[in-house]
Amino acid sequence: MAANMKAVKLRIKSVQSTMQITKAMELVASSKLRKAKERAERCHPYFEELYSTLKKIANGNTDFSSVFTKESKSEKICYLVIAGDRGLAGGYNSNLFKCMEADSKGTEYCVLPIGKKSVDYFTRKKAEIITTEFSEIAPISVGDCFEIANLLCSEFKKGSFGKVKLVYTEFVSMLSQVPHSVAVLPLTDLQDKDDAEPVRELILYEPSSTEVFDTIVPEYLAGVIYGGVCDSLASEQAARRTAMESATSNAEEMIDTLNLHYNRARQASITQEITEIVGGAEGI
Numbered sequence: 104m105a106a107n108m109k110a111v112k113l114r115i116k117s118v119q120s121t122m123q124i125t126k127a128m129e130l131v132a133s134s135k136l137r138k139a140k141e142r143a144e145r146c147h148p149y150f151e152e153l154y155s156t157l158k159k160i161a162n163g164n165t166d167f168s169s170v171f172t173k174e175s176k177s178e179k180i181c182y183l184v185i186a187g188d189r190g191l192a193g194g195y196n197s198n199l200f201k202c203m204e205a206d207s208k209g210t211e212y213c214v215l216p217i218g219k220k221s222v223d224y225f226t227r228k229k230a231e232i233i234t235t236e237f238s239e240i241a242p243i244s245v246g247d248c249f250e251i252a253n254l255l256c257s258e259f260k261k262g263s264f265g266k267v268k269l270v271y272t273e274f275v276s277m278l279s280q281v282p283h284s285v286a287v288l289p290l291t292d293l294q295d296k297d298d299a300e301p302v303r304e305l306i307l308y309e310p311s312s313t314e315v316f317d318t319i320v321p322e323y324l325a326g327v328i329y330g331g332v333c334d335s336l337a338s339e340q341a342a343r344r345t346a347m348e349s350a351t352s353n354a355e356e357m358i359d360t361l362n363l364h365y366n367r368a369r370q371a372s373i374t375q376e377i378t379e380i381v382g383g384a385e386g387i
Contacts, residue, residue, distance in 0.1 A: 108372065111365045115358055122354035128191065129347035136277075136340040143274055143333035150326040157290065157316065157323055169313050171256075171320045172290050175265030180212040181233065181255065182284075185271040185331050186221035187339040188239055193349075195272065195280065195342035196220045202282035203270045213264060215251065217243065217332065233258070240339075243332050245325070252325035259288055267324075271331035272338035278345065280338035287327050290320070 184203055186196050213231040216222045218240040225232055234254070237247060255267055267288035273281045 108368045115361045125347045125350040132340045132344035139337035143337045177265035179264040180266045181264040183215045183269045184221045185335040186218040188219045192343040193346035199282045206284040248325040248329040252321045256321045271335045274334045274337040
């Protein structure tokens with residue numbers, strides 16, 4: 104009985120230590136989440152305005168022709184996969200990879216991974232990786248996003264792949280983070296002559312609308328990537344906060360259950376001792 108009580112007591116201490124860690128991680132994730140959420144909200148207007156400008160140029164010029172709006176002969180797809188740097192975030196990383204695998208099933212593809220988990224995952228799968236330079240998502244800046252965008256645009260022009268897709272996790276709310284696979288190149292959906300409003304003013308582009316458009320596309324792509332990074336960071340922290348909150352709650356329930364078992368064992372031990380004392384007294 105004493106050995107059983109000792110084992111339960113050690114188990115309670117172990118769970119309490121784990122609960123302290125999960126509670127601390129929950130508080131850290133909550134602190135980081137506020138900053139990540141604000142960062143994601145600030146970058147959305149930039150992307151929306153840039154996308155609107157690209158659409159006006161593509162729809163407002165009848166002689167418009169750009170390599171970024173033409174379907175490529177190559178069927179190869181380049182996936183830009185944004186995952187986390189660490190685990191302990193519930194199904195955040197695994198759900199993202201499931202989304203990517205479902206989208207890429209039966210197709211030839213290469214990968215530009217962002218985040219340690221993304222690099223590790225595709226290294227294990229022995230997938231074709233363009234670069235592992237951006238193996239951590241936390242320090243990714245706007246400048247890094249421009250560097251990634253220029254690299255992708257350069258390879259797209261060379262015909263290394265015919266399509267670019269961004270795989271990231273959209274931050275919907277504190278309790279909902281949804282993985283998405285979004286096509287970002289070529290920009291075939293921008294040229295919509297039938298539904299476009301007639302151009303009221305003649306806009307002249309120097310040296311030409313095509314060259315201006317080709318110059319803006321990397322800016323657009325960098326904005327999309329940065330938006331995906333910000334959303335993914337916010338989603339990761341929200342998922343980790345939820346997971347650690349759940350772990351802390353489970354630990355509290357486990358401690359209550361173990362305390363109940365310990366008290367029952369202690370009560371049984373005391374009852375047994377009293378019974379032995381009474382029995383001995385009656386024998387005397």
